[in-house]
Amino acid sequence: MTLGTVADWLGAVSLIAGALLSLAAAIGVLRFPDTLSRMHAATKPQVLGVLLLLLGVGFRLRSPADLGMVVLIGIFQLATAPVAAQMIGRAAYRAGRVDRRLLDADELADR
Amino acid sequence: MTAPGAVPPDRRTRFGRWRDQMIAYGWLVLAWNLFWGEFTWGNLLGGLLIAAVVLLFFPLPPVTFHGRLRLWGVLAFGSRFVVELVRASAHVARIAVQPGFTPRSAIIAVRLRVPTDLNLALTAEALSLVPGTLIVEVDRDAGILYVHVLDVRGPAALAASREQIRDLEQRIVAAVGSDDELRLVRTGTVAKEPP
Known part of the structure; x- marks a missing residue:
């Protein structure tokens, strides 16, 4: 087995794992009860899903130019996804779109 | 230097x-x-x-870096971050597909020990990607993060989340903070004014 075959297999596994995580993220966004909970699904499994897809793509392409691009996409994904989720979550909270029956504590309300 | x-x-x-x-x-x-x-x-x-x-x-507000990069701190933070990201993803993915399960949640206030802009931003970014927590609001002047915790099971879980966020802050300071900030975090005191 050559190194290229190993990389191809690793790439295939990463692509499938990333796709499954993205699917789970989509189901979470659909099923969770309120906006803030949905943002959890839109950050963690979503970010890891994209990173795994990028890893898979990197294993398949294996050229320095593409790898540079892949690394850049990964960094921007890590940096921007939490910010986007925070902006949406904050807007939802300020607009009162929070289901208080599902909250055990709300220390932001006491402020 | x-x-x-x-x-x-x-x-x-x-x-x-x-x-x-x-x-x-x-x-x-x-x-x-x-x-x-x-x-x-x-x-x-x-x-x-x-x-x-x-x-x-598009000039950015000046966020001056007063600390120094510690190789061990960066490695420790990076490896732990990857593990936590995988754990967080598995956790959210599991409760997303669990039939008939509605997660309960809470919003808690956590005061950071090192209230610099850089530390606030890094901690807020990182904790959105580790298990259970998501940033909702930042009180920049007081150095307080308001954090949404998903899948809460009782008051003990809230205390655990608080502890987890403080550990995360300590790992970030150990990676990029100054010596003074690291001492502050290690001694565990909540200082109103850093020396």
Whole structure:
């Protein structure tokens, strides 16, 4: 087995794992009860899903130019996804779109 | 590199500002070349030009880096971050597909021990990607993060989340903080004013 075959297999596994995580993220966004909970699904499994897809793509392409691009996409994904989720979550909270029956504590309300 | 105490304060801040700008400039030029996929003289020139325009027309608020990079701290933070990201993803994915399960949640306030802009931003970013927590609101003046916790099971879980966030802050400070900040975090006191 050559190194290229190993990389191809690793790439295939990463692509499938990333796709499954993205699917789970989509189901979470659909099923969770309120906006803030949905943002959890839109950050963690979503970010890891994209990173795994990028890893898979990197294993398949294996050229320095593409790898540079892949690394850049990964960094921007890590940096921007939490910010986007925070902006949406904050807007939802300020607009009162929070289901208080599902909250055990709300220390932001006491402020 | 000279010791920070050796330079007079006003010269140090001006030098610090200039140094921050140059670092940002370097990163922008590098990113531009990576976007094009190859390093050529044309891309280098284009990058220098575009980066200058970006820095001139979209100036960022000065976030000066007072700490220092600790290799072990960065490695410890990075490896733990990957593990936690995988755990967080598995956790959210599991409760997303669990039939008939409605997760309960809570919003807690956590006061950071090192209330600098850089530490607030890094901790807020990182904790959105580790298990159970998501940033909702930031009180920049008081250094307080308001955190949404998903899948809460009782008051003990809330205390655990609080502890987890403080551990995360400590790992970040151990990676990029100054010696004073690290001492502050290690001794575990909540200081109103850092010395």
